[in-house]
Amino acid sequence: MKHRGIMFALIALITSPVFAATLSGAPRILDGNTIQIDKTTVRLSGIEAPETDQICLDAQGRKWACGVAVRDELIKHSNGRTWDCHTERVDEYRRALGSCFIEGEDINAWMVRSGLALSAGASHHTYLVYELAASTAHAGLWSGALIAPWDWPRRNRGTIIVGATSVPVDAQEVLLGSVLLSEPPSPECLIKGTVERRGERIYYLPGQPGYEQIGMTKKRGERWLCSEAEAEATGWRKAVP
Known part of the structure; x- marks a missing residue:
């Protein structure tokens, strides 16, 4: 019975959602939320960046492929440098969730501070001050209008449009257009x-x-x-x- 108990404990540990680890390397950046280091996929926790299919409006009210632009800004900032990622658990897609750093700089915080992502999830309070600063400065996504990344896949007529102080009056019509x-x-x-x-x-x-x-x-x-x-x-x- 004792051995059986040990076996069950090991199985529980292996299948546990906890995934504490430290990874280092130059990543492949898939989108503003997701990277790969070697064979491990890491999802930056506490933030929400647009997925690559998301469209926003820029400061002039024009359609802007903000999801692709955010990914490209992250690639540019990374510039082939080594990342250190500290992960704690995995999500529903088996991505390791955690915080990543480049030469000590918190990339999760940098994304929000630069207006390339919104603060979200359990760590919302951690990055909220950076989001407030970015929105006040009309940085990145906040220069125009957008649908919050978590609302984008389920957008409808009740979806709130956020962004700059003066959001174009037709922002919702453009961002919800069936041919977008x-x-x-x-x-x-x-x-x-x-x-x-x-x-x-x-x-x-x-x-x-x-x-x-x-x-x-x-x-x-x-x-x-x-x-x-x-x-x-x-x-x-x-x-x-």
Whole structure:
């Protein structure tokens, strides 16, 4: 019985959501929230950046591929340098959740301070002061208008538009337009993701059977993805021919 108890304790430890670890290396940046170091996918905790399919409005009220822009700003800031990430647990997509640093600089905080992400989750209070400073300075996303990243996938007529002091009067109409994502946000983001009947998130590569039949404006949950690594890290599965 004693050995059986030890065995069950080990199984519980292995399958526990706790994932305490320290990772170091130059990452592959998949989006403003997600990176990969070696074979481990890390999701920056306490913040929400736009996913690569999100569209915002810039300071002039023009449509702006803010999700791709945020990812590119993070790549630019990283500049091939080594990251140190401290993770504590995993999320529903088996991504390690944690905070990352470049030469001692807190990247989670830098994202919010630069207006490239919003403070969110259990660590909301940790980064809220940076969000207030960024919004006051109209930095990054706060220069125009946007839908909060956590509301973007479920956006509807009741969704609140946030942003600069003077949000364009037609901001909601533009950001909720049915044809908003009929074209990819960037020429590199050509992978189509669609939600099947059973709720399964499937992605199709250009040239795959069924790719051309996905209209990208017909079903809620359809979105453009920029790479297979991004798709798989955020819970999408490749369509089987």
